[in-house]
Amino acid sequence: MPSVSQKGRSMPESPIRKLVPFAENAKKEGVAVIHLNIGQPDIKTPQIALDAVKNASLKVLEYSRTEGSETYRKKIAGYYAKHNIEVTANDIIVTTGGSEALSFAMGTIADAGDEVIIPEPFYANYNGFATASGVKVVPVVSKLEDNFSLPRIEDFEKLISPKTKAILICNPGNPTGYLYSKEEIQKLASIVKKHDLFLIADEVYREFTYDDKEHYSILQEEGLDNHAIIVDSVSKRYSMCGARIGFLVSKNKEVITIALKFGQARLSPPTYAQIASEAALETPESYFEEVKTEYVARRNLLIQELEKIDGVKVAKPKGAFYCIAQLPITNADHFAQWLLEDFRVNNETVMVAPAAGFYATEGLGKNQIRIAYVLDRDSLKRAVHILREALKNYKGQC
CATH class of the missing domain: 3.90.1150.10 (Aspartate Aminotransferase, domain 1)
Known part of the structure; x- marks a missing residue:
């Protein structure tokens, strides 16, 4: 057999x-x-998103652009601007869910045998994306008794090897619900710049922060443009898990260029889902x-x-x-x-x-x-x- x-x-x-x-x-x-x-x-799900699909008058359900429609990406950039994240449409690739964005990120930055450091516990599918890309996950332990806060920088540094390509975080976190502070993001920024690594942040839960705490994105941190990659999604933000629309966002032009090649291999993100997701951006605060x-x-x-x-x-x-x-x-x-x-x-x-x-x-x-x-x-x-x-x-x- x-x-x-x-x-x-x-x-x-x-x-x-x-x-x-x-x-x-x-x-x-x-x-x-x-x-x-x-x-x-x-x-x-916001009614405006559902109505956009219902009222779409397409004659042909065509492929969209590999990176997602230009009008949608421009509006996404506008969304980020409201969150003090300054990017352009050219810094954004629309993906089939945040999952595909993570897969593209792994494929873009790492070769088989390379390593990514991730604070654990972490979203279980990170293991799957890493395995599919031949990447080794190197865990750094965060503890329940510390409310799963960022491990010590020393704990990260002792795990960095010549094969280390990135640190990956989820902020706020799945499965812990932990929200990294601005100071913790700055510590991570310092270490990736020192060791010339990427910092990948899964920020799909950006809107869901509590107790008057504010989300601080890695792309709000100065001097991190060539290191930072955001993974994002509409799934939880608008309760649109079935839409399967996400984004990979980076100001690193080479990252976007390479990730786009992975996007070309799957042709394009789904058209109707983009229509719904674009309309969802008009959801009131x-x-x-x-x-x-x-x-x-x-x-x-x-x-x-x-x-x-x-x-x-x-x-x-x-x-x-x-x-x-x-x-x-x-x-x-x-x-x-x-x-x-x-x-x-x-x-x-x-x-x-x-x-x-x-x-x-x-x-x-x-x-x-x-x-x-x-x-x-x-x-x-x-x-x-x-x-x-x-x-x-x-x-x-x-």
């Missing part, structure tokens, strides 16, 4: 989606599953204010309820809509599967994402889960109640 690639065998399984068959089986049995496992917001208010209320409720459970430790997120909770168990993978297969409260159960898949260091995160607080407050409260009862019943199991 023909053999598949070793690279394919090495592709990591999604910790977010691998439990789906168990959830589907539970649903077939009539069990209601509360999904805390995936960042699919229940917030309504009140939309984001209401969304942020709702997420703050959800976060506060979730943290408050989790902290009532004996043995549970939780980091308080400053942004995005995720948190990492440490449970009084030894194997979160087993616990998550057990919840779906065997545990019910009033014929309901909970689906969570085991956190080990968000780490690259073997053995870390085995007693942690990621929770996405993208559901209404009543559902969150019921979900935590189920977790509390589950932990009482689960004690003593491996």
Whole structure:
């Protein structure tokens, strides 16, 4: 029988989606599953974006430009200007989701065997993008007891080797919800300039910052133009995950030129999705204010309820809509599967994402889960109640 690639065998399984068959089986049995496992917001997509697709009068559904339509990219540049990020349409490539932007970034800056340093825990698919590009992820540990703040610069520097090409961060963070301060970004800027590295920032959750904290982009930092690459997306900003529109943004002209070659290989981003995403840029600021208010209320409720459970430790997120909770168990993978297969409260159960898949260091995160607080407050409260009862019943199991 023909053999598949070793690279394919090495592709990591999604910790977010691998439990789906168990959830589907539970649903077939009539069990209601509360999904805390995936960042699919229940917030309504702006009507202006949906109407733009509905009202489009295209005669031919053509390819768009490889880098995305010029009118859309100019409007994106205008969006960034409102956030004190000065770029032009020529600094932007529209991609098929933030995922493709990350893939393009990896392919652009690194060859097989090169290394990228990433604070862990991190978005699990970074492992997949790195594996597909033949890049080695070098993790630097951030800790729950420090609320997952930036590790010491010394911890980064001791990991830098001749093969190191970049430092990659998510700000605000998935899965931690941590928001890097201006001072932390400046520390990273200093180290990438000192060692002539790229700094890639996944900034898809830019709008979701709490407690009067402001997001500070790497492209707001002076002297970083040739080092900085932003990965962005409309998915969470406008609750448009299905649109699959993202951006790669850099003032480094060579980065844009090379990334565009990867874009040419896939021809173009989807036309209708660009129409929706361009219209979404007209979303009023009140939309984001209401969304942020709702997420703050959800976060506060979730943290408050989790902290009532004996043995549970939780980091308080400053942004995005995720948190990492440490449970009084030894194997979160087993616990998550057990919840779906065997545990019910009033014929309901909970689906969570085991956190080990968000780490690259073997053995870390085995007693942690990621929770996405993208559901209404009543559902969150019921979900935590189920977790509390589950932990009482689960004690003593491996």
